[in-house]
Amino acid sequence: xxxxxxxxxxxxxxxxxxxxxxxxxxxxxxxxxxxxxxxxxxxxxxxxxxxxxxxxxxxxxxxxxxxxxxxxxxxxxxxxxxxxxxxxxxxxxxxxxxxxxxxxxxxxxxxxxxxxxxxxxxxxxxxxxxxxxxxxxxxxxxxxxxxxxxxxxxxxxxxxxxxxxxxxxxxxxxxxxxxxxxxxxxxxxxxxxxxx
Amino acid sequence: xxxxxxxxxxxxxxxxxxxxxxxxxxxxxxxxxxxxxxxxxxxxxxxxxxxxxxxxxxxxxxxxxxxxxxxxxxxxxxxxxxxxxxxxxxxxxxxxxxxxxxxxxxxxxxxxxxxxxxxxxxxxxxxxxxxxxxxxxxxxxxxxxxxxxxxxxxxxxxxxxxxxxxxxxxxxxxxxxxxxxxxxxxxxxxxxxxxx
Numbered sequence: 471x472x473x474x475x476x477x478x479x480x481x482x483x484x485x486x487x488x489x490x491x492x493x494x495x496x497x498x499x500x501x502x503x504x505x506x507x508x509x510x511x512x513x514x515x516x517x518x519x520x521x522x523x524x525x526x527x528x529x530x531x532x533x534x535x536x537x538x539x540x541x542x543x544x545x546x547x548x549x550x551x552x553x554x555x556x557x558x559x560x561x562x563x564x565x566x567x568x569x570x571x572x573x574x575x576x577x578x579x580x581x582x583x584x585x586x587x588x589x590x591x592x593x594x595x596x597x598x599x600x601x602x603x604x605x606x607x608x609x610x611x612x613x614x615x616x617x618x619x620x621x622x623x624x625x626x627x628x629x630x631x632x633x634x635x636x637x638x639x640x641x642x643x644x645x646x647x648x649x650x651x652x653x654x655x656x657x658x659x660x661x662x663x664x665x666x
Numbered sequence: 667x668x669x670x671x672x673x674x675x676x677x678x679x680x681x682x683x684x685x686x687x688x689x690x691x692x693x694x695x696x697x698x699x700x701x702x703x704x705x706x707x708x709x710x711x712x713x714x715x716x717x718x719x720x721x722x723x724x725x726x727x728x729x730x731x732x733x734x735x736x737x738x739x740x741x742x743x744x745x746x747x748x749x750x751x752x753x754x755x756x757x758x759x760x761x762x763x764x765x766x767x768x769x770x771x772x773x774x775x776x777x778x779x780x781x782x783x784x785x786x787x788x789x790x791x792x793x794x795x796x797x798x799x800x801x802x803x804x805x806x807x808x809x810x811x812x813x814x815x816x817x818x819x820x821x822x823x824x825x826x827x828x829x830x831x832x833x834x835x836x837x838x839x840x841x842x843x844x845x846x847x848x849x850x851x852x853x854x855x856x857x858x859x860x861x862x
Contacts, residue, residue: 474743477736477814488684490693493707493789497686500738502812511689512739540673541787542696543708547670548787589785589837591737591744593689616698618673633844634781634854641785645840648829651847658830
């Protein structure tokens, strides 16, 4: 029995209960460790990628690229790092490069993978792979039809303040800030790779 | 027009498309800033509270209380801080105290509110209010029927390493670690309140 065998739930039945334009939901019957049965409902998600874009000016001062976007379930605009869902067959790294370019116009010459996070472990299969991008080159953005978002830049200190004071509440962006803080204080050493 | 008026989406119709045991989903028609229509699907969630429980031994060494719990949509056990959904009419602070006691057996004599995060801004209304708890007193836990989870303790340094190396991928727990790091490095000053 594995270390956590006393915790494992086993699928007995699975049924798709909703298939919409974006959301697909399942309702499964599972057997609990004590032998009783329970229901698990969850959203199936293709996964996503998020980019932490770092701009450096001629004096070595750093700024981060953020977006302000209306998020309908929140009923308001939110500040967040660029991110998006994987297209079918797309790798998280390819998705990260595509979303950065489409939403902000920037392309990056150097990339480092930070890690992966799971935003909704109780009711969605979603993962978000986080990439850091530097040596940015500005270009034209290509928003999807009907997509509206503002692009802005902030200092790392501003972002950290905003994560703690409630100005930024998006979980993926706050998670990204932990990697950023660890990058700046030297406790995390990224492996940079060039795209050229 | 507000600062972000050019980003706002306006609800035109709203319909409940799924009501299960735990999940409720809606599908709305919205008018986009450019006047075209779009579909927004999302889960309605009551909100949740998460607790960062800090243990201090007689030498002043700190340990954090974590849980290991099977998370069905992930297909595996996850390491996470204690958390749970608000009961109807329950405040996040009451929920934090209840979940800590039910899941770990600990009660805390001092609490500080860290902030609120939104884990799924594109398809759920969920918020998680994060509280820090210290001066813990051990007691008996009271798990819900069918609930199984292990309680463990780690050092702050172990947790930080695990957030960066992929051992911990739960987003709410990684967000909590940013507040912890800011508490320990002095950049965040919590307002402690006593429960007695």
